[in-house]
Amino acid sequence: LQASAAAFALFAPWLLHGLGHRLPSVLGVAPWIGWPIAITTALLIPATACLGASLPVLVAARRRIARDDARGLARLYALDTLGATLGVGLTIHLLLPRLGFVWASLLLAALGIAAAAMALLASEATDSSDTTPTAEPSNPTEVAGERAAIDTSGDPDPNLLRERWLLYLAFGGTGLLGLGLEVVGVRVLAQVYSGTIFSFADLLAIWLLGTAIGNGLHARFSARLLAPRPTIMLVALLLTLATMVALSAGTASVAASLLDGSTGLNPGFARRQLAEIAVAALVLGPATIPMGMVFAHLLALIAAPSPDDSTRTPRPIGAALAINGLCAAAAPFVIGLALLGTLSYAETWSVIAWGYLLLALVVGWVRRFSPRALGLIAVSGLFMIMLGGGLAGSLVLAPEEDEGWTVIAQREAALGVVRVSETTLPPGSVEHPLRRLWIDRHFRMGGALAIGDRRMGHIPLLLAGELEGARVLFLGLGTGATAGSALAHPVAEVSAVELVAEVVEMLPYFEQVNAGLADDPRARIVVADARRFLLADQGRYRVIVGDLYHPGRDGAASLYAREHFEAVRARLDEPGIFVQWLPLYQLDEAGLALIVRTFVEVFPHAHAWLGLYNVETPALALIGSDAPLVIDFELLRGRLNDPQLRAQLVGPALTDARDFFAGYMLDRAGLIALAGAGPLHEDLRPRLDFIAARASLDPSSGLANLERVLALRRTWPDELVAAPPELHAALRSQTEPFADALVLYLRGEGLRLQAALELGRSSSATPR
Secondary structure, eight states, X not given: OHHHHHHHHHXXXXXXXXHHHHHXXXXXXSOOTHHHHHHHHHHHHXXXXXXXXXXXXXXXXXXXXXXXXXXXXXXXXXXXXXXXXXXHHHIIIIIHHHHHHHHXXXXXXXXXXXXXXXXXXXXXXXXXXXXXXXXXXXXXXXHHHHHHHHXXXXXXXXXXXXXXXXXXXXXXXXXXXXXXXXXXXXXXXXXXXXXXXXXXXXXXXXXXXXXXXXXXXXXXXXXXXXXXXXXXXXXXXXXXXXXXXXXXXXHHHTHHHHHHHHHOSSOOHHHHHHHHHHHHHXXXXXXXXXXXXXXXXXXXXXXXXXXXXXXXOOOOOHHHHHHHHHHHHHHIIIIIIIIHHHSOHXXXXXXXXXXXXXXXXXXXXXXXXXXXXXXXXXXXXXXXXXXXXXXXXXXXXXXXXXXXXXXXXXXXXXXXXXXXXXXXXXXXXXXXXXXXXXXXXXXXXXXXXXXXXXXXXXXXXXXXXXXXXXXXXXEOOTTSHHHHHGGGSOEEEEEEEESOHHHHHTGGGGHHHHTTGGGOTXXXXXXXXXXXXXXXXXXXXXXXXXXXXXXXXXXXXXXXXXXXXXXXXXXXXXXXXXXEEEEGGGOOHXXXXXXXXXXXXXXXXXXXXXXXXXXXXXXXXXXXXXXXXXXXXXXXXXXXXXXXHHHHHTTTTOOOHHXXXXXXXXXXXXXXXXXXXXXXXXXXXXXXXXXHHHOOOOXXXXXXXXXXXXXXXXXXXXXXXEOOHHHHHHHHHHHHHHHHHHHHHHHHHHHHHXXXXXXXXXXXXXXX
């Protein structure tokens, strides 16, 4: 079994990567959800079935040499789960950053082959020796009690073993609820965590470690837990678990305060990770430990011989593990999609606690507990769940709104909390109320007149030349201000792809800055993953614009990968352009160089344009195309002077051609110099995921990257602009002073920012 799973791991990276690029075009942009599930199941079942069968086979092998089955089962599962914990931590923190998917998979396959070799050695050793089961050295009293409970005659609760359907029900229920707790716990904590690949790995590791500790505790005290009355102990453990789940909601509700108090203002990567691990342990630990104990307890009861079996042969555990695993596999759909789509986070968390309490009551009712005992269980569980709900309140951990801002819409969704708030401008202003969009605590968009957002929409279309009848595509939506800018141009269709459906629902709140994008007949808004959309959609576009993606957020770095840039290039019309906006303030030097290096590797013609003249949040446009970019100056000047379009360009300050060309920063040679030599960011070697997640960023990070760009700045090349010689020369002479003024302005603003930061550090270091 281990060798078969290892064989799959040897070629899995290439298989999964290849199918991931080919299946979207077959399934389409919005496939029926059953198709991806069916395909994934067919791909992974051969290997995962081998892994799932390994533990029951290992248990059967162990029974040839040991009799204390309850303790042995708990120990085996504790070690198995502890190994999973180490596997998650080492793979994410060590193997993938250093080796990438291919070599990490090969190394893990080698470990599987090593496990197979150890199994062969153990088999040869037992075949050549006496395999009569013997008890492990232990406390004689505990061993005697344990055997009396589950292995020999004199079982104090034989009816429970006859009602095996009840044990299977409990196994299935705990599998569903246990993974459900992980789903909702990750969703709640994701609001305040850094959201990197390390964050989610650490959360999973804490969940696994807690269950491993619970299994280990049950192994240590198995005799006392099983010998007196296994049913009573099972109900007690389920009631304890329901209580811990309910109370852990209260801890989760203050996770933001716990995290902020542990990290400070600008923590380094290590401090942030340790703080996230500690908070996860505080939130999930108290629930996952009894969860592991319940699992070990049920496993021991399932494995116990039937009271009618004169041979006292322990029973197989494969069916129980299968039921538990299948129900756990359903949790992301039942809890993550169904419940989180209809209930709040706090209500979903409470449902899980209620589920454990209901399981305790069902077990007690079937086992004919007295009405008084059932009432006591119900009342105590009800009290603790209500207490936990009262302590938790809301599990929306978004920051408090600033003074003068009011929340007008909010959705607690499977992919985050989406909130819209507004404030009014000073009395006498003719502007509409200002509104801003929050996604969890990490992303805030809007809150002003969307000048920067609209510049990022207009600049790509001004660069693209003739747009009559053209189709344009925006990857990422937010408030819609960037994509809505395209409606001012003579385009035939504006497509926008957004991953979070609730963000699309909020578009009408921002119609004053997005030009009514949600209701415009030329707009096509698709809720989908941007990478899958590009592979599934067969259309071609004159302009494709990539939004500002935070590269450190788990999954976002794939939108800077070589394969993604190649998919974008394949969707471009001739002569189409791709504009990828880079948040210079969310990148360190290594991350910026890696993205630029990958970009110029894919696009034979490349330029860089500064879009936002802000030293704290500068945004740089990478412009790529198959053919050389040529700007028809007469066409550009005509569009800038068009009264209808000009009215839309006044706010974003794009009416002057001289100022427009002042934003030009780098040609292809300049970008290559900025990138330097080194590797690329690719799907099977996702270097940016780990570089950006570990990057140490502060308020001066954007300025540092901006200075790197300015140090390499070049004037726009002659071949960039198509114009009569006299006009070309005049444009050159007129734009250079504007460009010099822009550089002076940015450097002056940089000095002001550095002085403000120094003053802030001095103030914070001075005793008061």
